[in-house]
Amino acid sequence: MPTTHPPNTGTAALVAGRVKEKMSTPTAPRAIPAVSGPAVSGPADSGPADSGPTVSGPTDSVSRPGWIALFSRFMSQDSAPGRVRAHLETLVARGRPGDRLPSVRELMSQLGVSPTTVRAAVAELIRSGTVETVPGRGTFVAAPSRRRARSGDRAWQTLALGSTITGEDLLAPLRATPTPDTIDLAGGYPHPGLYPDSLITRALRRAVRRPGVLGRAPVEGIAPLREWFAEQLGPDGGHRVLITPGGQAALSLIFRSLALTGDTVLMESPTYVGAVGAARAAGLVPVPVPMDDQGVLAEGLAAAVDRTGGRILYIQPRFHNPTGATLAPERRPAVMDLARRHGLIVVEDDWLHDLDDPWHRQEPLAADDPDGHVVHVRSLTKSISPAVRIAAVSAAGAIFERIRATRSVEDFFVSPIMQETALDVVTDPAWPRHLERLRSRLAERQELLRDGLEAIGVDPRSVTGGPLHLWMASPRGLDPDELRVAALRNGVSVVSGTSWYPGDVPCGNIRLSNAAGPGAEITVGLERLGRAVDQLSA
């Protein structure tokens, strides 16, 4: 079937005939091939019969909207290749992937342009993934996956979104993955060499063979994993367990479930920057509560409650991040007393539960919480691997129900494969040995890190820390943000403490991780940091 042409009208002829490509281009009006309508004609003369249908135009009148659109489009094209491209784009928009487009010869005669012009336009469309050519067969509409997205004007999104706070800016430095030659003294997870690889591999293999594991799971999580977490929490105080994909997701879920936009959340100062970010993202207002090396100060907490009327306290009673402080046993009753008197919800982030010595560790606050004030969060990502993203939220009564309800609308359930894997790992007889080994490796690395600090200008009296990190005044009083940047230039990443304060308290601290690579890496990392310190203080 021949390719059809639109009728010549005065307007169309004038427009098409006026544009001169070059002196040799005919000035006589020429018909432009039709593009509107769904018509797909048979193969044209330049291609074999089996090379797919050719997209061409309808035979009906110029008054069709497609024609008008096409002509106005052509009018706006100020170059000959631009006109050819626009014509082909219209055909592509109306065709289907694999439809054959007019040949070079056809386009030359239809549009009155030279072969060079047609080839330039086609080359541009190939680059943008709009069309494909098959040598000897012709040019075809490309599959949508090959077409590159064209970015238009998205300024409207600024107005539509307004000034939402995501908290993302606070977490960005934590999530940054260092380049392969950067030594990571900023990381929050143990070095990959410390993961229980063989336990995880074995558990994954067994997990995928369990009946029903490739299906759905309850919103709360699979029963045996919840029971394991509940038993670990201690004597049954009526707490129920819900599984989440990691501790960060748990914090975010809790803040969104239990508070309304504009509510206060009381937080130790400093505190985990991810909790500050999650609270801000939930529209909450973090309010700092003073602490020292024994944890939160009860008088400070009482004053903050009086002043703000805040109902939610976020606290890390074990190995507080970043200071490493553990809440002194004599302060625990005072905190729980305040919770009872003022009706506080205590969000207990027990993020390093597994890295505490099982023979001497303090019970979580949630272990003695008959009135249901405590929401306990325990994550396995530091002790198994960040990729096995499993954490548990334990709470009682209506608080648990509220959290469960929120979870059910945000994400139906955590993958049963991950839950079964985590359960298999923590119930493996080799699990306690893994934890013991992890604790001792981390302790060795920490000693190495501590020993090298004075040489780079850190005041040893300022150093505190938990199993994964040390927290200290920035060497020689340097600005921690500037030091972080200079350190990166020297090939070592460190955390600046400036964002770790829920209020605006100025801070001159940095955090160094002993979770990085083996000892040699820590030594080289410290040397590089020392160089950065020298450069900044020169």
Ligand SMILES: Cc1ncc(COP(=O)(O)O)c(C=O)c1O
């Ligand atoms: C104090 C604290 N809580 C919670 C988390 C969240 O960890 P994840 O989401 O990997 O369980 C972190 C991560 O570093 C943390 O430091």
